[in-house]
Amino acid sequence: MLDPSPEDDGTSPTVSTPRFVGRDRELAALRGALARSPAIVLVEGEAGIGKSRLLREWSAAPDRRTALVSVCPPLRESLTLGPIVDAFHGIERPVPRLRLTELAGALRPLFPEWSSSLPPALPALDDAKAARHRLFRALDELLRALRVDVLVLEDAHWADEVTLEFLLFVISRQHSDGLSLVISYRPEEVDDGSLLLRLTSRLPAGVTQLRIALAPMRPDDTAVLVSSMLDGKPISQEFTTFMHDRTGGVPLAVEESVRLMCDRADLVFRDGQWVRLKLRELRVPPTVRDSTRERVSRLSPTAQQVLRAAATLAERSSPATIAMTAGLSPAACRGAITEAAGAGILDGDDRERWRFRHVLAATAVYEAIPLTDRRQFHLLAGRALEHLRPPPVARLAHHFREAGETRSWARYAEQGAELAMASGDHTKAVHLLVDLLSWAVLPPVDRARIARIAGVAALGRREPVDAVYHRVIRTLRSVLETPGLSARQQAEIRNPLGRLLITGGEARAALSELERAVADLDHDPVEAARAMTYLGWAYAGPWPASTHRRWLDRAAELTAQIDSPAQRLNLAGNRAAALLMLGEQEAWDVVADLPVDGTTAAERLDVARIHVNVGTGALIWGRYADAGQHLAVAMRLAEAEQASRLQHNVRLEQANLAWNTGRWDGLVETSAALADADRDRPAHYLGSIRLAARLAAAAGRRRAAEEQFRLVLEESARLGAADDTMEAAAALARLWLTDGNSRQALRITNEPMDTVLRKGIWVWATDLVPARIEALLAAGDLTAATRLVGRFARGLRGRTAPAPRAALTVCRALLLAAAGDHSRAATAYDRAARAWSTLPRPYDAMRARERQAEALLAQGRIEPGRELLAEQYEQLFRLGARGDADRVAQRLREHGAEVPRLWRGGRKGYGDQLSPRELDVVQLIVAGKTNREISRILAKSPATVDQQLRAAMRKLKVNSRTALAVKAVEAGVFAEEDSLDDAS
Template identity: 55%
Template structure:
């Protein structure tokens, strides 16, 4: 018999036993990061709310809205605000730093400390906001921060999560839920999930669909706990693929339509063949929505337009319902299961797909009408929710208000350091709104300025900005001055996008019409003077720098003049011009103004970098130390990270390798490193791996660097990874591959006469030419190197030039001359000092001595080289030299390989690593990926650990290890 009056209950939490255990195990070992992934409706939020948000873990739950242009840190800010609803910050003792949060929590202004002095560096401002927000979360005693739907997170929120991870706060764990298919290719979520510092527990938990048994259990829990027929369970599973939300929605619809009935003590489908369950959630949602009364349907449509948790009052106002009617309508919508209380005093759809289905079913006219109402209602709130207002008035096609609020939202985002949101809002405005040229020009200038302030890698948004600015320029009715104010930043954006000739053209066209702004004119000239890639010879760059020098005196503020001087000095030195040192000497030794300190720090840092290219290491270290101190005094976080990165490269060159690998690993794990554009630690990591014998990992590093190197920098960083990659390929016998990777950087150096940057590249390029049988080409390269370097006092390229001369002598069958040449070159390398290069050059001298028949001298020198390389840690090279010595009959020992200690019945460190990851529920393959080992090695270490602990299962291993105190258990 049918029983249509029977209530359909909320579904029980079923089929997630394993996932619950893994989640609990991970959170018992803080700090932990749980990456909870799965498709829409799969049950990520249910798992979180059942075993994290509702538990005793002290969780703070943030939810990301489905809009990329949400205000800076919006999800985290909203979560904190809700956690202190009605209480504010009263009674909470926070430091003065928390005053930086006033723009984010204006309603708490009475409780917040005064706002600190504004920072001109956007990254420093954002970092300060991060630190303040982290302090506030700490005062809330949060042990688990949950961020749901993180695939929709704005960039600032993701950067904040990276910041929290880098702080290594031991008591805080992260649970992030997302849909893998909706994670953008360049999302920071990928970095967040792949570069955890040591000590973190990481679990990647993928929620699969329910199987038939779990599907039956879920349906049974909704229908009074009574059994569900096998046929009905299989039918539902087949039609819904076991997605919990689809199963639940289908059951509700079937029950409302009286298509599911009790029969012989179990629930069955009335006719499995005649009536099909709707295949998608959308179909079920729409049919349920149509069964609502008119008022309830209007309330649901208003909620769909608001597209997020909203108060009853706001939904009623948008729906046009009186308070009494609204209460009844919302109660009906909640009973239908379409809307639910979000535990924060608001109502929202149970899943975003439900709201989207309702919204898409509305006519365009009705959508615009409700967006207009939503905008008018939100205009009465203080402070204005400008992002939401922008979205609603855009959808309502009220372009005037849309422009007003979009620009306000962009200004707020930019002030908080979130330039990506600012850019997104203005791009959408310029691309869509019917703006006349007088209104479009200031927006285009603002867009260009915000876009140049972004620190993200070149992405789709970057290219969209370029297209938008070009569209504005193509209007044809712009005044020359307006064109120049757009072309100037557009040129810089084109440089970043590697469109060098277009960038040069835009900057060149901008300069004549920037007379009203001589500072920007001088900056554009200086950019044109940078020796970036492109077809222009050094003479072109030098003419622009000379023009900038004529304009610069007396213009702008002291900050402007200091920045222009520093940039011109660095550009001249990058071009190998000795007079760059005199320009650098014009920089003051000390300044007191905060912005002058930041500009001086930046300038000294750039000059230190080019000094490294020249081989003036003591000078570089002194400038780098001064830049680091200035960065510390001004809170210039990005430059501080960059300075540390450059110091790592100096330590590599000068042979200070002890502990360098650990420092480099820590720098790579730091959240501020890549945003600073500092790739030196990645380079040094590759060089250390190449010298240490991990050639495959080193090659991957070098390839990545050649792809990722910043193109708008004076730093010639791509030259060194190209040389290092070519060295690896040449050692492997791949002469053609080594030639290919050195072709382009060698052309750039020759075209721009930047021979001061040829220390590494020219040597391997000459070896490649000789290995390819192109002796004439090698001779031409040496002649060009010698002529291009001239009499410039650059110790590193001088030593490289001596090495190349000796190599050509050796290839020409003159071993005695080559040996003498290599000895002179080795002495030059040692004087820098560059002990690694000196040792490699002495190895070449020794082989020339052997070729000259001076076996004893050659063998003795090779023996010295072997010990030098072994002490440095250059195992690859030491092994090669050792092989050569043994062929000469000289006994050598690999002093760096002392053998592994035995651990008896105790777990070794590697076995402990495997046991720790087993306890988090990972498979052997996942453990292998996490530890960069083969699955076979992991299996052997797992078996060994189980044997030592006397267990026969993975679960027993985890329990035994925790009980024995070998793995961390629950921590307070």
């Protein structure tokens, strides 16, 4: 009889920390990737799957490289760049010994405790993006000065947006000895549009990339993990199956369940293995929450109080902070922390800061706190955190909010918003302030001030129209209804509100808010002038051009009184672009005085934006050389400042320029890439779709073109971008005119035409008026068409707008053709084609030549008309306008002309040169063979011979077999000595 095992007497097993199990392959891959720096490693997996344990195993290696490690807290209002800042707090190298440039002065707001060691503070930047870029460069310099090899960021699904942008910035600047990144996250908690997903796209050359997706453990690994916690002794197969089935192989769930079963004395060692008593009657808790709560309940009341405090704090905290939050003495708190750590619930770091070993456990404890007690815990947490330097303002705002302490909440929310905006995280600032305005009862003066700051913060966001945008709009409108606000306070809220409404497409409401704001902005001439300039932008609202012009003139008067050169430049540049949109010739005098560079990053970005807008205006006018120059300036500055969004803007306008000037190669791919990059910016996205629609229409893809132009028309109208409705309406009208549907063409152009007539801005009408004239003529209304052409001509007087003027020439030719004066119509179309070619705008020039050919044919001048049509067919085909080319080909056939056979892909043709097969046919023609004989000799069908014969006649420009033989002899096309003649 065997002696009983000591565990068989009911003694509970000793529970150890589990071994690192089942992740050897992933650990080797991680080490291998980081050995090939620079690298970016993404470690993904669900909660409790072992991401943190994998990283701890890597960091424990003796040959590990210098690393900074931080964990993102589970707070929506987390401190902007908080995880990055927290990582730096763990450095050992003294900052004073680092050789930092003046740029490091930008770090003072993030590291006030290093103020004596950092360079002087840098001047504030008005442009939030420039400020953020400067801060990123400073942080990057600090990383390199510290010689950090690896930056580790855990739980990145909770990272604030600016932290993720900084990681993207770091990756974009990698080189052979660059910093490596290791980032862990839960994929199920990452939105599709998260910047986190862009970290491995478009990596620079030479960057090692690795994605480690941790899966649940297999049953055998589950058994090894459980065994490693139980003295290394094996467990039964039944116990293994039970554990794996109930935990799903998630390591944390396995570990917590084992601890709970040991606490319950549910395990016994029998026959050389661990088994569970009453396997069927007692069930393992289905969630970690249940197991955590039961384990906590077995601890002393003091330890439970400490755990509730730690769960409320949510982030790693010192014993002193935990003690104050728990309402305990330091000694009692330390003893309770030791007890909780011994139970495997709390985990400490090398700086003696404590937190739950896993956030799931913290959540379980926090949710078990009665609601009446939570407020007290948050109040004590806030008071404890106020002792920290620097104070964690975002966390303080969170705790005092939950505690119902409005005054403290408001103070820290404003400070947090200010810090977030200084770091470029305007979305975080908006969240903090809008929450405050939505839920706190504040005095009117405080509501007005906070609302103004929230509006300004919202203007700096990069996601113009989303749920946050709509919440800001509702909040600002609600604040405006607060009793007791002064006219000045209302104006300071209406000003950003109006500009936000423009972004959201509420044009009329925007103009109303801005107009009401301007009357009470006398105390702030810069904002008053800016509001007036927005009122001067003509794309929206019912006002005529003269009204917009008056606002721009008033803005110019105020601008002259402003001392700041940067503000004057901004306002002057915006005024120039607004004048171009109005079709005012004076705009070009203002444009001539604009600088092409700046002395600071903010200035350079401002100059770049101004030149983009001017380039857009130049495209509308048809001044394409000017457009190219201004867009080149904008791209140079945007690239220098690494302003990716601004570069997208420039690329879109450069693509529009390429379309107009006939450089279509690659535009299909460009339009798709631009649309993909700009999906979160409606106006720019529609610009990309408009480009795709143009290409589809020219290629003859009718359905795609119609759908895309409809989208552009409807969405532009909804956004209030009246100028963007013109081309789309004109393109749809042309499609329907092709179908003979003049009524539909008139209907679709009614509203855009009314807009032009009402506003009197005729430079917008380049595409619209010719389409409208065609529709009127097709409907038999020559009188209305004549009247419209007259108004178009008067509207363009005194303006050097080549594109609208070329369109006017087309309109006059259309009237002549409709009146039956085909001779003068042909001359007018010739003038129009020459005007388009001068710009250059070759596609429109070809279409004008096509109409000229039709006029020649209508006169009875058949041969010149056919020749001109044939030329346009080849030019349209080679440009890429295959749909137009097919239309011209059909007209050629209707007039009995041969349609040139052009290469449509596959084996390339020979242009105007005879192909080898055509040479064979011509040689036999010279030898006097008939088509039937040639067919027999060459083993080809008679139809193929006839086709090749006709192609040769066209290329040699003859119309008979005899002429072909003569021309071939003159050209030196002879049968060889061993000619095919002998084959007969």
